Amino acid sequence: MTDVHASSQTLKPARQLAEQPPRFPGESAAYRRARNELLAEEIELRRHIERVAVQRRALPPGGVVPEDYRFEGEAGPVTLAQMFGDHDTLVTYNWMFGPQRARPCPMCTSLLSAYDGEMPDILQRVAFAVIGRAPIEKLVAFKKERGWRHLRLYSSGGNTFNRDYAAEDPSGDDNPALNVFTRSDGIVRHFWAEEMGPATADPGQDPRGAPDPMPLWTILDMTPGGRGSDWYPKLEYPGTPR
Template sequence: MPSADPSTQPLKSAEELAQSRRRFPGESPQYRAARNALLKEEIELRRHIERVAAQRRALPPGGEIPEDYRFESESGPATLSQMFGEHDTLVTYNWMFGPKRQRSCPMCTSFLSALDGEMADILQRVAFAVIARSPVERLTAFKRERGWRHLRLYSSGGNTFNRDYADEDPDSGDNAGFNVFVRSNGIVRHFWGDEMGPETADPGQDPRGAPDAMPLWTVLDMTPGGRGTDWYPKLEYGAQSKTGT
């Protein structure tokens, strides 16, 4: 007989699952009680993340793109529909490296460096495009400088994509953010866009999505010091970092 669909099976309570049998050397009963209480919340968080992901997947069809935007890629002109390649889903990331910036946003650079390492795997499932308004030659020069191998870069300097899908005013600067597009029967529609910006941030926190896509923050959130408030990612460290950029 076929096995039952796991999604229809009743879930054990998080409190029941959180009674961990693991013990670390030297831990106290107080530590174990607090750790199991935290484990319960971690299980609830995992479940909430899955509920949000399921709700996202169930969104009704988004708006059809107003035009098939034309970009400049590393290999020549490319339209948004061409970015899909063989896939029916396209993820775009708006990179804060517009023509008015002297250097790339350090936070975007940190994130894109992590994505470059994951990109070969990501591209098995979806297409992925990194978009910025600087000329493509400037984007590819920075790509070579950082040693990125897998990111596919596109210049949106000649279209209104950033204004339409990143809520960006070309005269005031750049906005980072994700968008997801789907293609069906030759029609490209917007599926989902990142809408958690400064106006949704909680007191004392930088704007962030949920879940946070940056591995940097995911790792630091597991530490006693957390993300910290007295530092910011830099483009260079050590002897190379003389300007604090």
């Protein structure tokens, strides 16, 4: 992939790229002018996302993981290092499904349902683990209920992984967390974590990453009503399959 920092001087201005003639039936001149203005901003946003990705990939080595955490997997005990399989990169998602919960977090579940469909592709490039503090039997039972086929579930109920990498209080509520780990020469390091939590949220907005990892919000952001201010995903809807 081309380094955007190296090629930024040769990029055409976004407004030049965004100059489009009328494209759709019945659109007015005012619509096309406004749409082209928006298109220029979308091009700039795409470029900024790539600049951030380049900067993220250039991070110096992160901290060495303090221990080879032991988890309970669907097929028995497994360590963090073993979760990598044949890959040198491991992505983990902390699922808000601790032992105190009767049912998991609906928001986490919505995200993981989307990831389940993408997992065969994701696993071509990196390893991916879904980690919750509830007993593995409880995690797997919900996986079957939801019809997930590809997500790999692990219980961290017997270690401090969630506290160390999701800032969870073992006696309190769960926290969601995305983390990326790398392995080189047998050494496992922390590479990156989603750190845009409540303290970084803008007024009137929920905490969110950039880009937002939830496909649900990406789709709704393209619509006139947007995300709304009083709606969140549910685990079940009347009359629809889970």
